[in-house]
Structures are given as structure tokens and as C-alpha cells.
Amino acid sequence: MVKVAHVQLSSCCGCLISLTDTYEKLLEILNSIELVYCQTLIDVREIKECDVALVEGSVCLEDHHALEVAKEVREKAKIVVALGACAAFGGLTRYCKGNQLPKPVNSSFSPLTEVIKVDYSIPGCPPSPEAIYSFIKALLNNDEAYLKPYKLLAEMPEVCGCDLLYKVVNKELCMGCGTCSASCPTRAITMVDGRPVVDPVLCIKCGLCSFQCPRILYPSLLEEIE
């Protein structure tokens, strides 16, 4: 049995909800794993040794307990997965600036990927249940080819809607398919003259648009159709 832990740092628990939102597929997942730690679902107080830790949320640097938890996850898990925008890229918490009660000093939040070495990053706010399911299946089957984009993403903690400009439109690569616009959870991207226009006020830095853009990454396993 593969031992899995779910760890929540500064996050909304939406990523875990998305995982459970796989309905009957969740039972299939639970049949092939042993959930050893998950504060929302089971009564275990200490993070256990595990094969995979799914971590959601970013790390509040003023909260030393959070930093210790992050380090502990790295020590106890063979594979650490940054699940969702906050753990992977900071997400909404990139905009935190403190001065709120009862902890006005809690102002600095870093994605988990900037605090410890992370093996895979899954973008999205939240990542879709279907994607989390496929990811876990691939992890259980050791399907490295499928997991590769998530592995690459773990090296890139800084994402933004601006990626579409920097990496695609500015580089003569955008052909105007509109995938970025469909994937955006806040409708920050509209297609104008066949190109994405990103409203920076709406962008929550979840990494979805640049992950889904077929001109940034195109896994060759997609060539197989049946």
C-alpha cells in the first residue's frame, strides 16, 4: 500500500475538496492507498512517514510552526507534491501584505516550492478533480511520461497570466486557440483579435493558463489516439 499524507498549510482546503470531489473514483483511490495523515479527515496529530505528501497552501514566513511543518514534510515524505496554486506558486497568497488582526505581523507568504524541494507541482485554483485523479493514478503506476509536465512545473514557482505574453505572444508562438482563456478560473483572460488579453487585477497567479497552453508544453504522449 502506498502511504499518502495530506498536509494543509496556508490554504482554503479547496484542493482537498477537489480531491474528494472525484465521487466514486475517490473510493477507487482510497482502495489503492493508505491515508496516513489528513487533519480534515482523520484523527492523526503527527505527520507520519509516507510515500507521498500532497501539500496544499503556501508558507507564512512569520509563522515558524508552518516553516517547521514544511521541513518535516520533506523529511518524512519520499515524494512531495505541491497541490494547487498556493503551494505551487503562491496563488492568491502572493497578494497578502499583513496588518490584519489577530496577527498583523503575518504578512509574508511563499509557495512551498520556494521553501523546500518539491517533486511535482499541480497548478489550478483548485486543480480539477479529474486532474488530481489522473495524477494520483499516474503516480501509483509510476507513469513518468505523464507526470513530466508536473515535474517541470515544480522548478517554476513564479507564474502569472503575464506568462502568456512573455512565453507565447511575445515569442511568435501564439496561434489563438483560446485554451488559456477557457482554463482561467477567474475569467481574467479574454481573446481579442485572436490573442489573450490578461486582466492583471483578476489574475490570481494559479498557473493554469501557461500550464494548459499547447505552445508552451506539448507532451508527446498526446500523439497516441485510439
Next chain:
Amino acid sequence: MDPFGKYLKAVSARSTLKEVLKKAQDGGIVSTLFIYALENNILDGVVVADKEDEFLPKPKVATTPEEVIEAAGTKYSVCPNIAEIKKAAREYGCEKIGVVGTPCQIRAVRKAMKYPVGFRGVNIEFLIGIFCMENFPYNGLRVIVEELCGVKMEDVVKLDIGKGKFWVYTRWGETKTVKLKETHPYEQSSCHVCTDYTAELADVSTGSVGSPDGWSTVFIRTVKGKEIFSEAVENGYFEIKSIETVKPGLDLVKKLSLTKKEKNMKEIEHRKELGLPVPVKL
């Protein structure tokens, strides 16, 4: 080099639906397949490329045969169909979505299907790809139509590319042409790193090249594509001919496909030499 990608069968086909043939670019394959699928509950919504005034492309979710027919015909400019897929699922409540797209769009959808990270509950059932050599930004198209052909955009009823020329048909019944060579400077440059001509990852791909006027060449690629297309043929939605019996046939498709692939492979290599990024294949 493999010119077509995987396919189970290739045929030359034409719709039997009169109202489709009136508006269709060629054999009306896309519209008719979608109409058949909508009428028989195989799909409950399809994302198609419709247009606004002056031939400005606009993607649309169609849930009725009438809406499908409205969108028939090639636009020759960028139409971000994939942007509407989530809308089909969320706002229209479609559970079985069909999408038509150019080869690059079909590739984008395959990626979104395999990695549905931002596509919760979006179920894409069926992909129809159209052959595509290149596309034009809208104002590129406008220059070709208005300056090279001398026709106002508002007067255009049909555009076509064939026999080495760009064709413009007006509502006054005129036909104007310009040599394709003269349209090259107006092509979308991101098309020059594309090495897919026949929409190799679609369930069914179709295009004019290879078949006589008014007919389309059709590649049936997947098991699902074969099922839906065969059923539509059995139910009388299409006339079909064996691709071997029609002129110019697959040889011309092959020639054009290899031309695109070789030219754009060279461009990719050239961009690498210049230190420019190219699409990352994993």
C-alpha cells in the same frame, strides 16, 4: 515523414442535407456530422466557428441544427474555439461536447482532455478537425480581401483557398482572386512552427483538398469517429465515394501535407539557430 497521422479509413464524402450544402464550404461534413450527433443525442452541444459582420470570426456554442448551419463556411482568420469549451459545459450545461477546430486547436483540446487541470466537469466527446495550411490575423485577411482583391469586407459572402489562389465571392455575384504567393506576408507567423496539416489528433478530419469541388476528403481516425461517421452514412446523411476513385485523391493531400511539414520543420530549426523559442515537445 508520415503525412497524415493515424487513420482507419479515408473517403470522399458529401452531405445529403440541402440546407447544409447551400452554406457549406465544401461537402458540408462538419455541419452534417454535428447535426447528426445533435439530433441523435450523441452530443448535446458543439463549439463551432461562427462569424459576425464583415467576416469577423466568433466562436459559438450551438445546440440546434439551425445554429450549426448558421456557422458553416471557412473564415480564414483566427477563431479561438477552445475558449468556449468551458462555457458550453457551465453556461449551456452540455454534458457531451463536440468541438471543431484547426489542427492546433485539436491538439490543444487533446492536451486539455488528458490534463484537465482547469476543466472540471468538461466532457469532450467528439473532435472534428479541419485541414489547415495557415491562418491569417483578421487585419491580414482584410488586406487580402480589400486591398489585393478590391472587395469590401461587408460585401464578402464566401472565401476560399484552392488551385494556388485565394478566392473572394461577393454578394453581387462577382469572383475575385489573388495568387496565394501574394498572401504569404499576411500569414500568422505562429503558424510557421506547425507541422500538422490534416488535424492528426481529431476523431474525424476533413478538408477540401483531394476531392472534387463540392466534396470533402475525410479521414476517420478513431474508433469513436468511425462509429459516428458510419452511423451517419447508414442513416443517409452522407454520400460517399472511395478515395481511390476520385481525382486528385490522397496524393495531392500527401504532397501538401509534406510541403507544410518540411517547410515548417525548417522554420523550427531556423528559429532554434537564431536562439528563438519553439514549442516544447516533451
